[in-house]
Each structure stands twice: as C-alpha cells, then as structure tokens.
Amino acid sequence: MAGYASGEQPDNELTIKLNTNENPYPPSPQVSNVLSQIKPESLRRYPPATAQKFRQLAAELHGLDLKNVIATRGGDELLRLVITTFVDPGEKIGMTDPTYSLYSVLAQIQDCPIVNAPLLADWTLPEEFAQSMNDQKVRLTFLVNPHAPTGALMPIDQISKLASKLNSILLLDEAYIDFVDHHYQTAQLVKEHDNLIILRTLSKGYSLAGLRFGYGLADQSLIAPMLHKTRDSYNLDFISQRVAEAAIADQDHVRANAKKVILERDRLRAELHVLGIYCADSQANFLLATIPDTIKFSAAELYQKLKDRHVLVRYFNAQRLDNKLRVSIGTGEENDQLLSTLVDILKQS
Amino acid sequence: MAGYASGEQPDNELTIKLNTNENPYPPSPQVSNVLSQIKPESLRRYPPATAQKFRQLAAELHGLDLKNVIATRGGDELLRLVITTFVDPGEKIGMTDPTYSLYSVLAQIQDCPIVNAPLLADWTLPEEFAQSMNDQKVRLTFLVNPHAPTGALMPIDQISKLASKLNSILLLDEAYIDFVDHHYQTAQLVKEHDNLIILRTLSKGYSLAGLRFGYGLADQSLIAPMLHKTRDSYNLDFISQRVAEAAIADQDHVRANAKKVILERDRLRAELHVLGIYCADSQANFLLATIPDTIKFSAAELYQKLKDRHVLVRYFNAQRLDNKLRVSIGTGEENDQLLSTLVDILKQS
Numbered sequence: 001m002a003g004y005a006s007g008e009q010p011d012n013e014l015t016i017k018l019n020t021n022e023n024p025y026p027p028s029p030q031v032s033n034v035l036s037q038i039k040p041e042s043l044r045r046y047p048p049a050t051a052q053k054f055r056q057l058a059a060e061l062h063g064l065d066l067k068n069v070i071a072t073r074g075g076d077e078l079l080r081l082v083i084t085t086f087v088d089p090g091e092k093i094g095m096t097d098p099t100y101s102l103y104s105v106l107a108q109i110q111d112c113p114i115v116n117a118p119l120l121a122d123w124t125l126p127e128e129f130a131q132s133m134n135d136q137k138v139r140l141t142f143l144v145n146p147h148a149p150t151g152a153l154m155p156i157d158q159i160s161k162l163a164s165k166l167n168s169i170l171l172l173d174e175a176y177i178d179f180v181d182h183h184y185q186t187a188q189l190v191k192e193h194d195n196l197i198i199l200r201t202l203s204k205g206y207s208l209a210g211l212r213f214g215y216g217l218a219d220q221s222l223i224a225p226m227l228h229k230t231r232d233s234y235n236l237d238f239i240s241q242r243v244a245e246a247a248i249a250d251q252d253h254v255r256a257n258a259k260k261v262i263l264e265r266d267r268l269r270a271e272l273h274v275l276g277i278y279c280a281d282s283q284a285n286f287l288l289a290t291i292p293d294t295i296k297f298s299a300a301e302l303y304q305k306l307k308d309r310h311v312l313v314r315y316f317n318a319q320r321l322d323n324k325l326r327v328s329i330g331t332g333e334e335n336d337q338l339l340s341t342l343v344d345i346l347k348q349s
Numbered sequence: 350m351a352g353y354a355s356g357e358q359p360d361n362e363l364t365i366k367l368n369t370n371e372n373p374y375p376p377s378p379q380v381s382n383v384l385s386q387i388k389p390e391s392l393r394r395y396p397p398a399t400a401q402k403f404r405q406l407a408a409e410l411h412g413l414d415l416k417n418v419i420a421t422r423g424g425d426e427l428l429r430l431v432i433t434t435f436v437d438p439g440e441k442i443g444m445t446d447p448t449y450s451l452y453s454v455l456a457q458i459q460d461c462p463i464v465n466a467p468l469l470a471d472w473t474l475p476e477e478f479a480q481s482m483n484d485q486k487v488r489l490t491f492l493v494n495p496h497a498p499t500g501a502l503m504p505i506d507q508i509s510k511l512a513s514k515l516n517s518i519l520l521l522d523e524a525y526i527d528f529v530d531h532h533y534q535t536a537q538l539v540k541e542h543d544n545l546i547i548l549r550t551l552s553k554g555y556s557l558a559g560l561r562f563g564y565g566l567a568d569q570s571l572i573a574p575m576l577h578k579t580r581d582s583y584n585l586d587f588i589s590q591r592v593a594e595a596a597i598a599d600q601d602h603v604r605a606n607a608k609k610v611i612l613e614r615d616r617l618r619a620e621l622h623v624l625g626i627y628c629a630d631s632q633a634n635f636l637l638a639t640i641p642d643t644i645k646f647s648a649a650e651l652y653q654k655l656k657d658r659h660v661l662v663r664y665f666n667a668q669r670l671d672n673k674l675r676v677s678i679g680t681g682e683e684n685d686q687l688l689s690t691l692v693d694i695l696k697q698s
Contacts, residue, residue: 022394026390027393035588038384040375041375043559044371044375044557046355046371073584074581077581089437109433109579210586210587211586213586233451234423234558239589239592
C-alpha cells in the first residue's frame with residue numbers, strides 16, 4: 001500500500017500556495033504573547049497528560065462537559081485513534097466517494113476493507129447511504145462536512161437522522177466548519193447520539209496548521225477509551241497546549257478571519273464564473289472548479305501551467321475529479337494573481 | 350486492560366519532584382533564542398512533514414545517513430510505530446522483567462501476547478535470553494539500556510551479539526543513554542544489524558520532556574515503512590522541530606548537564622549508603638534504592654512519608670521491586686532535601 005501523500009510544497013518563496021487549504025491570514029495575536037511568555041525551564045517537565053485546560057475551554061465553547069472532549073495532535077491523530085480504538089483489522093470502514101483521501105490510507109494501515117458510497121451528481125449523499133452501510137456491516141463511517149473536495153454543506157437534521165440510522169460509529173470531520181457563512185452548530189448532537197464523534201482542528205479556521213492541534217467531541221463512552229487507553233501517554237507538548245488555549249479563547253479572531261475568507265471565496269467564485277469556470281457552492285475555504293470543454297486545456301494541463309507560473313493549486317487524478325481543480329482561498333492579492341495568471345493562460349487558447 | 354499510568358504530578362509548588370526522571374537542569378539556552386524567533390505567521394502552514402532538518406542533524410551526530418533516522422513525538426510514538434508497523438495482533442512481543450512499564454501496555458493495545466524473561470539477581474540478562482525469545486517465536490523484543498528501573502548498563506558487544514542471535518526485531522531503548530559516565534556509542538550497530546532499532550529521546554538528556562521529541566535509528570528497511578506509511582502525516586509541529594534542531598545542535602550543553610547529574614548521582618548514592626540504603630550501580634539519571642530490613646519502614650511506607658513531607662519519589666508495587674524506591678537525580682539542593690528528609694524520617698524508627 002502507499003502512504004498518504006502530503007500536499008506539495010513550493011520550491012521557492014514566490015509561489016502562491018493555494019493547494020493545501022491553509023488559512024491565508026495569520027493566527028490570533030495572542031499566539032505571540034503566549035510564545036514570548038514560555039520559559040524554556042518549563043519544558044524540562046512532562047506536559048499535562050490530557051491537556052485538561054484546553055479541553056475545558058473547548059467544552060465551554062461547545063456547551064459540553066470536559067468528559068466529552070479529547071485533544072489530539074491535529075485531526076489526523078483523532079482519525080487514527082478512532083480507527084485503532086474501535087475497529088478491528090478486517091472490520092469494514094465506510095466513506096463517500098469522493099472524500100478526504102487520508103481516510104482510505106488509514107483504513108488500509110489497519111487492514112480494514114473500505115466500503116465506498118458514490119455521492120450523487122450534486123455531491124449530496126444518496127438516500128440509501130445509511131442502509132447500505134448497515135447492510136454491509138460497516139463498523140465506522142467517515143463523513144467530512146463541509147465536504148472535501150467540494151465544500152458542500154449538509155443540513156444538521158440530515159446529520160442527526162444519519163447518526164440515528166447508522167449502526168456504526170459516525171466520524172463527522174468538521175475540519176472546515178469555521179468557514180460556514182451562517183450559524184451552524186452540531187456539537188449538541190453528541191448528547192443525542194452516542195455513536196457520533198465530531199472532529200475539529202485548529203489547522204484551518206485558527207490558521208495553525210503548523211501547530212498540529214485538534215480535538216474530538218463525543219459521548220464520554222467514546223472519548224474515555226481513546227483518552228485513557230489508546231492515546232500516546234503525552235500526545236501534546238507543553239508549548240502547543242499553551243498556544244492552543246490562547247487560540248481557542250480568541251473566537252473573535254477566528255470569526256474575523258473567516259469573514260474575510262468567505263468574502264474572498266464568494267468574490268473568487270464570481271470572477272471564475274466570468275472566465276467560464278464554474279465552482280460548486282462551497283462553505284469551506286476552497287472552491288472545486290470545473291474546467292469546461294470550451295477551454296482548450298485540461299484540468300491537468302491548467303494545473304501544470306499555473307504551477308509553471310508559480311501558482312500552486314490542487315489537481316486530483318481521480319474519476320469524477322479529473323476535469324476539476326481545487327483552489328484554496330488566498331488573500332485578496334493571491335486570488336488576484338491566480339485570476340490574472342489564469343487570464344494570461346486562457347489567452348493562449 | 351488498563352492504560353499507561355502517567356507519573357504522579359505534585360499538587361503544590363513546594364514539592365520536590367524526584368519521581369519521573371526529568372532532568373533537573375534547564376535545556377540549552379538556544380531554546381530561548383529559537384522560541385523568541387518564531388513568527389506566529391509561520392504556524393499558518395503545515396510543518397515539514399518528515400522533520401528533515403532535525404533528522405539530518407541527528408544523522409550527522411551519529412555518523413549515519415538521513416534514511417537511517419525517523420523523528421517522533423517523544424520516544425512513545427516510536428514505540429507505538431514499531432509495534433503497529435511490524436507486529437500483527439496475536440504475534441508475540443518479548444521483554445525483560447522488570448522493564449519500562451509502557452511496553453506491556455502498548456503490547457496489550459495491539460493484542461499481542463507478552464513473553465517475559467526475568468532478569469538475574471544482578472539485573473543482567475540470562476544467558477539463554479535470545480534463544481528463549483526465538484523458541485517462543487517473538488516478533489519484537491524490547492530492551493531498555495541503561496535499564497529502567499535499575500540503571501544497569503549492558504556492554505555494547507553483548508547488544509551486538511544479542512541482535513545477531515535474535516530472530517526478532519530488537520528495540521533498544523536508550524532514553525537514559527546521555528547519563529552514561531564514559532564513551533558509549535551504539536549507533537554504528539545499525540549498520541551491522543538490520544533488525545536493530547535504537548530509540549533516543551530529548552526528554553531526559555536534553556531536559557525537554559515537555560517538548561515531546563524523540564527519534565529512532567535503524568537500517569533504512571526498518572525506517573522507511575514507519576516514515577512513509579504508518580506515521581501520522583504531520584507528526585511533529587513546526588515549533589518543536591525548530592526547538593529540537595537547536596537542542597540537538599548544542600551537544601556541549603547536554604554533556605555539561607549530564608556531568609552535573611552524574612556527579613550528583615554518585616554523591617547521592619554514597620550518602621544513601623551511609624544511611625544504610627544500598628543502590629545498584631546506575632548509569633541513568635535515577636537510582637534504585639533498596640530499603641533494608643534494618644529500617645523499620647517498608648518502601649511503600651517510606652514513599653508515603655516522603656510524599657507527606659513534599660518529596661515525591663517512585664514506588665513500584667511489583668514483585669522484586671516492592672522493597673525498593675526509584676529516586677530521580679535532582680539538583681544538589683533537591684538531593685540534600687531528600688537526604689535530610691530521609692534522616693528525619695529514619696530518626697523516628
């Protein structure tokens with residue numbers, strides 16, 4: 001099997017990086033304060049083992065209890081913990097097609113067969129999704145919402161119904177939830193559904209992909225075995241706990257950044273439309289752009305031509321995605337440069 | 350099964366913490382410099398995925414190649430990766446008795462039966478150790494050297510012979526290697542033995558337990574599957590990579606701290622001997638002290654009496670260890686306070 005392929009890193013400083021959905025704006029100014037206050041002496045000792053202070057802040061933010069929260073090294077660690085804690089090798093893991101590519105890699109590492117359910121043409125779930133997963137005795141179902149790589153958002157009541165119908169654990173990956181343009185809170189669902197685990201990360205909405213910090217919300221019957229048994233004893237270092245505490249406490253900053261990203265997302269979508277490139281409605285910090293037949297370059301060619309001109313976007317060499325490009329929302333300047341570069345390239349056709 | 354029990358944390362600032370083998374001296378002053386130079390903006394992006402710069406520094410330090418090094422979130426992550434990458438559930442994992450208690454916890458998480466080999470009375474390996482592991486078809490053998498919780502050091506040629514004889518992978522845990530009082534380098538052994546993985550950590554010798562940073566050295570056939578397949582995609586955050594690079598580059602600081610610890614270790618051992626408390630020869634930053642029958646308190650009672658007086662040491666409620674206390678080496682002042690507190694307690698008998 002092949003491991004997970006990390007996002008391409010640019011080879012020079014000039015490159016505009018719109019390929020791995022990082023937040024274009026800096027993290028909370030509180031992060032600076034925290035970093036300047038850390039005494040090297042405090043690194044001498046083991047860090048708080050379960051990141052209790054961060055977990056308390058997350059619990060308060062979501063109206064839940066400390067026991068409903070596990071803090072993890074990015075969302076990645078939570079995904080791995082959910083699989084290794086609740087799914088034995090040989091048991092099935094369900095997911096949609098397409099979805100975040102890490103899920104299938106992690107399933108293969110655990111030797112778990114994958115049950116794929118193709119999304120409908122508008123990237124929504126097929127009606128029979130839960131029944132199909134149950135029929136195939138799926139033990140764990142992965143769902144990313146807003147969806148990657150399309151940005152489509154599922155209504156909350158649909159998630160609730162899905163959790164009710166599924167016999168499996170439902171891992172709801174909310175990596176991009178901070179970019180939804182209206183009030184949208186699912187955390188209380190974990191009080192109703194003891195098979196639901198909500199994944200959150202500080203990588204996107206909090207502009208802290210480099211920090212590797214995320215968390216899970218769930219009924220304590222799901223949190224406890226991960227928190228007290230399968231998790232590495234000290235999974236989160238002292239510095240990142242301090243930084244994460246400061247970041248999650250500064251919700252105003254998260255909302256202000258998200259608002260800027262949303263405005264740019266909607267502008268970029270409109271401008272791409274003018275160029276004949278249509279993007280599905282996205283509630284995330286990226287757009288999935290369909291390259292129409294009227295453009296003489298394929299998506300793969302366009303990806304390469306953009307890269308040659310120092311604009312990095314994401315091309316998926318996969319069925320249903322091979323005429324599309326995923327573009328992370330950059331700053332206004334970055335998006336302008338993407339657009340003007342595209343115009344230059346299209347002039348050649 | 351029970352999870353790993355993390356070291357007891359003191360409930361107040363007055364407590365002298367000699368129970369979890371942390372380094373009593375601060376980390377390299379370079380750590381401060383690095384922390385002050387980190388720009389929050391740099392946390393916006395994903396960190397280098399394989400910590401290449403740190404791995405290059407570690408490779409140079411040990412006279413090995415980049416491909417022989419994996420960087421991990423503390424030694425813990427390496428231990429887990431070795432098990433999940435190379436041992437299937439149901440396959441056997443071998444270890445000595447006693448040894449570091451995390452090994453058996455990790456084996457249980459992977460559903461692997463444990464093969465225990467009792468150490469001899471002087472805490473050395475029995476002659477037939479390798480043969481016994483081979484006979485029982487052990488797939489992975491854990492060995493901690495200097496040994497925990499005794500501090501006993503195994504000769505390098507014995508390790509080499511063991512690696513040759515064993516059919517299993519040999520994980521050599523060198524968490525405490527920086528406190529050996531003479532030249533002692535095993536890294537070159539990985540060139541001769543493609544079944545040997547050496548574990549190193551920055552938690553002890555580098556005074557960075559709070560950072561969660563370690564690494565593994567091995568033949569590239571063992572490193573590659575962990576580095577490229579089973580490791581979490583971004584296991585090490587940006588800040589800790591920068592700090593670890595600065596720390597491993599400052600070997601003078603590590604050696605200077607180790608020298609102070611060694612002097613204190615030998616002094617404390619001599620002073621305890623004067624009190625009638627004998628410690629095995631230790632090459633680590635702790636002593637395993639045997640509480641003799643001539644003292645009216647048991648080891649468990651002494652542990653509690655010390656704790657009541659704000660001195661925390663480690664008591665193992667385990668066969669062969671229940672008349673012993675493990676004492677981490679503190680600063681001169683901390684060791685003095687341990688000694689004077691002990692004298693006070695013993696006066697009562």
